[in-house]
Amino acid sequence: MSTDSTDPTITFDAVTKRFGAHVVLDELSFTVDPGEFVTLIGPSGSGKTTILRLLMTLEKVDGGTISIDGEYLSHMERGGKLVPADEKHLSRVRRRIGMVFQQFNLFPNMSVLRNITEAPTRVLGLSKGEAEARAVDLLDMVGLSDKASAHPTQLSGGQQQRVAIARALAMRPDVLLLDEVTSALDPELVAGVLSVLKEIASTTDITMLCVTHEMQFARDVSDRVMMFDSGRVIEDAVPEKLFTSPEHDRTKEFLSAVLNRA
Numbered sequence: 001m002s003t004d005s006t007d008p009t010i011t012f013d014a015v016t017k018r019f020g021a022h023v024v025l026d027e028l029s030f031t032v033d034p035g036e037f038v039t040l041i042g043p044s045g046s047g048k049t050t051i052l053r054l055l056m057t058l059e060k061v062d063g064g065t066i067s068i069d070g071e072y073l074s075h076m077e078r079g080g081k082l083v084p085a086d087e088k089h090l091s092r093v094r095r096r097i098g099m100v101f102q103q104f105n106l107f108p109n110m111s112v113l114r115n116i117t118e119a120p121t122r123v124l125g126l127s128k129g130e131a132e133a134r135a136v137d138l139l140d141m142v143g144l145s146d147k148a149s150a151h152p153t154q155l156s157g158g159q160q161q162r163v164a165i166a167r168a169l170a171m172r173p174d175v176l177l178l179d180e181v182t183s184a185l186d187p188e189l190v191a192g193v194l195s196v197l198k199e200i201a202s203t204t205d206i207t208m209l210c211v212t213h214e215m216q217f218a219r220d221v222s223d224r225v226m227m228f229d230s231g232r233v234i235e236d237a238v239p240e241k242l243f244t245s246p247e248h249d250r251t252k253e254f255l256s257a258v259l260n261r262a
């Protein structure tokens with residue numbers, strides 16, 4: 001499969017994922033275009049995190065294919081046939097994808113700066129100077145220029161999450177996956193993290209796929225929102241449409257439940 005500038009950045013083509021007899025994703029197909037910010041919403045257990053885990057190659061598909069910029073992620077071509085990707089192929093393609101999790105997973109014994117420069121020097125082979133210059137720019141972007149020499153334990157949860165965002169961006173990913181990045185934060189720290197993400201969405205051309213229960217954020221920042229139920233996209237629309245005049249009854253019920261809870 002060749003890379004073509006008109007290819008979507010993310011393509012799920014009839015992807016099926018099962019855990020035992022439980023079919024979590026049932027021939028799911030969708031695309032995300034270059035630079036788009038797409039948010040996945042839907043009830044607990046509908047398969048949102050599974051989609052991100054498949055993209056991170058933490059899970060394998062049971063059917064269908066996943067591609068990034070027109071290149072297979074889940075598979076590779078060998079002797080004219082499509083075969084499941086081997087480790088070498090996976091590690092090359094997944095380098096294009098960054099992820100920020102609910103838990104920040106920073107290295108506690110390293111300074112903030114080292115947390116950000118570690119992977120670019122080790123994996124991308126950047127010199128220490130290059131990696132540090134990049135890290136300094138990213139710390140500025142996430143509003144933590146004064147914390148370069150601090151250790152993670154000296155930071156608030158919101159600050160740690162902003163370091164985790166800078167660390168993911170330091171690898172210059174084409175795609176950034178965001179999985180409930182504010183769920184573990186105290187409510188007063190959420191706004192700072194969301195405003196950093198908004199800034200990244202508006203100032204970079206990184207393609208972003210986000211799972212969140214922060215409906216206001218989804219509404220403010222997304223180009224498109226996909227509503228999931230039982231592993232299928234039941235509604236896919238721009239936020240103004242999906243949040244103000246949803247078409248599907250399940251979307252209406254879901255939104256009314258989460259908005260009443262907030």
Ligand SMILES: Nc1ncnc2c1ncn2[C@@H]1O[C@H](COP(=O)(O)OP(=O)(O)OP(=O)(O)O)[C@@H](O)[C@H]1O
Nearest residue numbers: 019022024042043044045046047048049050051211
């Ligand atoms: N490793 C696993 N083994 C067995 N079942 C799993 C595994 N991972 C996920 N599941 C099941 O797959 C379904 C989808 O899970 P997933 O975490 O993708 O849902 P979700 O929409 O992200 O939910 P939430 O909003 O609660 O995070 C759930 O029923 C879950 O129990």
